[in-house]
Amino acid sequence: MSELSDKKCIPCEGNIPPFDTKEIHRYLKKIDGWNVKSDEEKSFFLIKEFKFKNFLESQNFSNEVGIIAEKEGHHPDISFGWGYCKIKIFTHAIKGLAESDFILAAKIDKI
Secondary structure (H helix, E strand, C coil), X not given: CHHHHCCCCCCCCCCCCCCCHHHHHHHHCXXXXXXXXXXXXXXXXXXXXEECCCHHHHHHHHHHHHHHHHHHCCCCEEEEECCEEEEEECEHXXXXXXXXXXXXXXXXXXX
């Protein structure tokens, strides 16, 4: 996991194909507790729910994720409420997953 978290997210302009299932499973082993799901368009994304003791802890975590996302130039979908924060990561330009998605997940896990 530390190997990925030391890397920098690279902006994607859609000029690469999304990871196939073999690459996804190879990278999934490098991050902790993230799930891979697909949407109605069969596009893959990473998702993880974090648990907290109260609303403030959830909010603070969400803010930390936002700070990392802005530094990396890679912005996940974040939803949070009392005692939880859900993070959904994918690369919009390719409608799927790329290395930067796993890099961001590894950085979030270090919070």
